[in-house]
Amino acid sequence: MRRIAIVALLATVSSVATAQEKPNVVIMLGDNVGYGDIGAYGGGDVRGMPTPRIDEIASSGLRFTQYLVEPACTPSRAALMTGRYSVRSGLSTIIVGGTPNTLQENEVTLGELFKSQGYATGIVGKWHLGASEQSWPTRQGFDEYKVGVLESTDGTLYRDSMQRAGMPEAAIAAAEPWVWESDAEGKLQKVRPYTVEYRRQVEGDIAEAAIEYIDREANAKQPFFLYVGFTHTHYPTLAGPDFTGKSRIGVYGDAVMELDFRTGQILDAIKTAGIEDNTIVIWLSDNAAAPTAGPFDSRSGSNGPFRGELGDALEGSVRTVGMIKWPGKITPRASNEMVAVHDWFPTLASIIGAKVPTDRPIDGVDQSAFLTGAQPKSNRDSLITFLGEEIAAVRWREFRLYPKQFVPSEGNPSMYGLGGNRVETTGFPLVFNIEADQREEVNIIGTAAWVIGPYLKAIGEYQKTLEQYPNPKAVSLTEFGK
Template identity: 70%
Template sequence: MKCILMSALLLTTVTTGAMAQEQRPNVVIMLGDNVGYGDIGAYGAGEIRGMPTPRIDQLASESLRLTQYLVEPACSPSRAALLTGRYSVRSGLNGVIIGGTPNTLQAGEVTLAELFKTKGYATAIAGKWHLGADEQSWPTRQGFDEYHVGVLESTDGTLYRESMQRQGMPEQAIVGAEPSVWESEPDGTLKKVRPYTLEYRKQVEGDIAKASVDFIDRASKGNEPFFLYVGWTHTHYPTRTAPEFEGKSRIGIYGDAVMELDFRTGQVLDAIKAAGIEQNTIVIWLSDNAAAPTAGPFDTRYGFNGPFREMVSVHDFLPTLASIIDAEVPTDRPIDGVDQSAFFTGAQEKSNRESLITFVADEVAGVRWRSFRLYPKQFVMAGGNPSMNGLAGNRMEMNGFPAIYNIEADPREEVNVVGTAAWVVGPYLRVIGDYQKSLVDHPNPKGFSLTEFGK
């Protein structure tokens, strides 16, 4: 087996040999939730931080590492980017989806699962979705045959009951706001199977792993290849683990959750091996948007994003996997991902990507070009390192000049080199200009804001 590892928590195994049509590979994507670059042993954490991750580290040891892998800066945007190959702003999903708001994945989007279906794949998802609860947005209406242990919303919702009880809210209102766990019927209809509570939070990761293992066992015996998307809920707050992982790490509940996530990952990898399909299965392990050390209860803030600024892109998977399985990428809309299949399989030395735009709401927040990152507005946070604050940071106008960092020389982005590297503004403006041209025929939908109304 030839393996590929990409940094920022992306591990991929790729089969050797030609991807002949009759030998199309199975694909398993595992997505961690709020896991930091600096939380995994393969990136210098693990035992050193009191929370070993042997299964993920083993996968890393068999893999090729990329040094500049980028995602979008929040849960819903990264998931939208992963499944559509497009900047999340193009689908109106560039903010975190909160239940009760109109943000939702539209029926007209073409997802990775829908591309796999065009090539005869069996498709399934287990775990977190977070791309909207409207029926048009359900995984089973977006190319997935099955949905198990379905967490449609964010895990934040498990805190609603306790918070609402403190405010004296009636039980009927609490039940209406409390998230649920869902399962799909044979016709794709979703049904509630239980409330998603703090108590069930202890059990959910094990159930996601079991559902994934069961699907792999069933699908591997079929006559068609399969695509499985595993949406883990660790290490998103509020953190709870199965009893056997309580006290497992040396740093408390966050470390316990990292170690359970590692174990559950191993269960999925073991199922692939037990099914005898290792040599024809691509496995992708990644995190959605890095750790959130400024969010949630204090004892869950131990996630670490390593030495890099949290603007960590998943857009390339759709065109890359489409190329591998010989599926057609949509041509009626902008696709921001690039085909990396030759790079991932070793046929070429370098990546096909040299730039990426990152958005906060519908505003360009940063532009990556080669080894430089430019910010139209500088991120500032009084009394703290801006690289640790992400969306919690404030942004400030810089007198008409962008802040420029050479992240190869300065990975923590502490030295603004606008005075000596202003020439980078030329490529920066070209990247922005190309994006703006794409909006002429394909304008972005109006995004939803919880702070600006009537616009």
């Protein structure tokens, strides 16, 4: 009943535009695509894997060179959907099947914002915000879900590894991931097992489902919101047969080139449908690449000039690809103004005339005036990075500060991000000037101690909100009974 009340409340808000004037919105989200993977960011053909269609969005829209996210798949997706730090929804760690962390029924999502303004809402591809019914996209504001990857692509490897471990077939079957699809009532049905073999096909099926949705909804009388959750370049990085060997650098490059091709198919569908001028296209990555994870030939992901990778708290983990195209409304350009994944929620709410909830903290800021050029500067100058419940880092302007020193794991480079640890410092935070020192190698606390003031202010403002809105207990797989 609470969910129905929330949606009803949002639906009563007057829109700033008529249905005919409201733009369609398509968000495409890459999975573990690094800052240095895409041509517009210095990768692409230079690295043996051209990305002309993604670059096309960058050249015809606004490309962010300082787009910041959260350190892993689930946290960033939670932040995108809710406009809140993932720790506020108990989703600041990667969801693993069988654990209790899941998107709660009372969260308000982008899907619900768009539904409140009369939009048709659809999602294809990866979700990774929980497999319980309250967390399904179709229970979180989306009308339909196709080619549904509820969890992580890692699950495609479970069957072989569990068989080698001698696990009983019943246990293997329970852990095996599936591809899902919603029925007319929004209930999810299993379509097929998500296997290593199907891993090579899934990206094409995601694009095909997105194209079918665009073709159908372009002829309807209501605007639409489509969320496309790609699975490339998440490990195992296995591209479709038509893309195997396409790049000059191996399987990772092949996957990037397929991702680019699938992006182009969706762009072409928008153009063919005659709705390009009234459709906002947003292309993002959820977090950084993992260049030390997996077999050697799949480690070609690049986080550009920044140190760090998927799962840690360094700049290279949270600074990645982000761009938006809106013909006639957003002037093509690149900007180094700070924008965060959390900002899409209030920004899109402003664009479509939806009301942002006032009964909970919203960490995103409205960037609509900056996007359209009505103001030259972003409305953001800081961002907190969490690892689990812990504040691991704070960005303020060009400075990055760490309460504790992050130490990569030793002996197993594929655990660089997820297996690293934090150790106490001398009582002062580590301070790095990201613009002068992109690798974060020179601690400047001795000459920049004044930055501690803004750092403490950002943390204090966040902590103040916890007095009225405490965070749920985060799931821990190492600490029990606390």
